[in-house]
Amino acid sequence: MDDTIVAISTALGVGAISIIRVSGSDSINIVNNIFKGTDLTKVSSHTIHYGYILENNIKIDEVLISIMKAPKTFTKEDVVEINCHGGLATTNKILEILLTNGCRLAEPGEFTKRAFLNGRIDLVEAESIMDIINSKTELTRKMAINGIEGKISNIIRELRQSIVEVLANIEVNIDYPEYEDAILMTNNLLKDKVNHIKVKLHEILEKSENTKMIKEGINVGIFGRPNVGKSSILNRLLNEEKAIVTNIEGTTRDIVEGSFLLNGISINIIDTAGIRDTDDIVEKIGVEKSIQILDKVELAIVVLNNNEKLTKDDLELLEKTHNKNRIIVINKNDLESNIDLDINNYENIVICDTTSTDGLDSLKNKIIELFNIGTIDDRDLTYLSSARSISILKQCLNKIDEIEQAIINDIPTDIIEIDLKNIWDSLGEIIGETYQDELIDQLFTQFCLGK
Ligand code: GDP
Numbered sequence: 199m200d201d202t203i204v205a206i207s208t209a210l211g212v213g214a215i216s217i218i219r220v221s222g223s224d225s226i227n228i229v230n231n232i233f234k235g236t237d238l239t240k241v242s243s244h245t246i247h248y249g250y251i252l253e254n255n256i257k258i259d260e261v262l263i264s265i266m267k268a269p270k271t272f273t274k275e276d277v278v279e280i281n282c283h284g285g286l287a288t289t290n291k292i293l294e295i296l297l298t299n300g301c302r303l304a305e306p307g308e309f310t311k312r313a314f315l316n317g318r319i320d321l322v323e324a325e326s327i328m329d330i331i332n333s334k335t336e337l338t339r340k341m342a343i344n345g346i347e348g349k350i351s352n353i354i355r356e357l358r359q360s361i362v363e364v365l366a367n368i369e370v371n372i373d374y375p376e377y378e379d380a381i382l383m384t385n386n387l388l389k390d391k392v393n394h395i396k397v398k399l400h401e402i403l404e405k406s407e408n409t410k411m412i413k414e415g416i417n418v419g420i421f422g423r424p425n426v427g428k429s430s431i432l433n434r435l436l437n438e439e440k441a442i443v444t445n446i447e448g449t450t451r452d453i454v455e456g457s458f459l460l461n462g463i464s465i466n467i468i469d470t471a472g473i474r475d476t477d478d479i480v481e482k483i484g485v486e487k488s489i490q491i492l493d494k495v496e497l498a499i500v501v502l503n504n505n506e507k508l509t510k511d512d513l514e515l516l517e518k519t520h521n522k523n524r525i526i527v528i529n530k531n532d533l534e535s536n537i538d539l540d541i542n543n544y545e546n547i548v549i550c551d552t553t554s555t556d557g558l559d560s561l562k563n564k565i566i567e568l569f570n571i572g573t574i575d576d577r578d579l580t581y582l583s584s585a586r587s588i589s590i591l592k593q594c595l596n597k598i599d600e601i602e603q604a605i606i607n608d609i610p611t612d613i614i615e616i617d618l619k620n621i622w623d624s625l626g627e628i629i630g631e632t633y634q635d636e637l638i639d640q641l642f643t644q645f646c647l648g649k
Pocket of ligand 1: 423
């Protein structure tokens with residue numbers, strides 16, 4: 199962390215301005231050595247200065263330089279930002295000059311990593327920075343800003359605090375049995391406390407999974423025999439001609455993906471090759487892929503043809519999807535009805551034809567109903583959303599179950615205390631109060647360069 203690092207922080211391309219960011223103890227000196235204008239080593243913190251970047255006394259660009267002195271900066275180190283003219287040549291040239299004058303090129307996410315390691319932000323806040331950069335919808339933006347403000351981390355801190363109180367109580371009981379002011383943490387009392395933690399963990403997990411849906415969207419697969427109208431439905435939903443539509447069976451050989459927003463939630467939709475027995479090698483690969491996709495999607499849309507009797511393939515598909523979140527679309531409703539599906543035996547049926555809009559609207563409304571996304575705007579967006587945090591929460595809940603069992607089995611409280619301490623540690627991993635170096639390295643390399 200002794201190096202002074204540099205990176206281009208704005209997107210590379212043609213634009214009015216580019217920002218090059220430098221962080222580290224030498225940043226002001228290094229930039230001052232290549233700057234013609236005010237002496238930057240003598241200026242106050244959080245000031246902006248006009249001048250030129252020089253190389254061998256030749257003017258390279260006219261710039262504005264922001265000086266931000268430690269510790270009140272993003273990385274808690276001295277930070278200098280150079281606003282130069284946009285475009286590849288100038289920006290890269292200034293970067294190159296800084297590299298030859300003592301800076302090292304920052305790794306992806308290294309500025310944010312330094313902010314974390316120097317205690318400026320916690321891990322949830324760091325992940326939220328990544329989320330705000332990547333956010334594509336208004337809801338994901340709102341969620342990310344809650345994370346950056348630390349609201350989400352506070353929920354975890356409060357829960358950890360309530361665990362610490364129980365741990366402290368157990369410790370006092372063990373170390374100072376004569377101390378009468380401390381409540382005796384009997385197994386019965388512990389049971390109540392543990393239950394309280396469990397309820398809280400459950401609540402956080404449930405809401406976090408909800409937030410994950412807001413962030414990542416819902417993965418939806420469209421399944422059905424060839425020619426039932428899968429690609430036509432996809433096209434209508436996406437409002438663009440993304441899939442190839444023909445009336446020759448087996449045309450959609452590969453998997454077509456696209457997404458659209460429904461009440462602010464991204465519906466990531468996948469049209470698969472028709473699921474059926476086939477001898478065509480290329481088509482067969484597509485069919486195998488679509489069966490794999492069935493396992494990955496949160497919703498299966500099974501398309502049937504209203505104009506034809508059910509086939510063995512249709513029945514098999516209905517069987518394969520029957521344990522999944524599923525919508526059955528009876529398509530081609532504009533044609534004569536020959537389908538022999540007993541609709542009383544199935545739920546979530548939508549009658550549709552891709553030549554009109556009514557059926558498509560019913561399909562969208564069914565998705566809204568199934569995932570309860572009608573009132574998404576009113577939801578509390580102050581929850582965790584990273585797969586990493588959600589998996590830690592699940593591990594904590596498993597541990598809580600073990601603790602509950604231990605209490606029933608009358609295991610001594612000092613043994614239970616160890617498991618409780620583990621939960622406290624794991625929750626610390628969410629906000630980064632306890633962490634492994636590899637995890638930190640891996641997490642921050644997911645950032646873009648210059649952040
Ligand atoms: P896929 O193989 O399941 O993807 O089916 P396609 O979307 O390629 O559609 C196969 C054929 O059915 C095309 O000629 C479409 O124009 C036609 N088709 C799709 N939906 C409907 C519909 O609702 N009504 C009618 N009459 N034809 C449809």
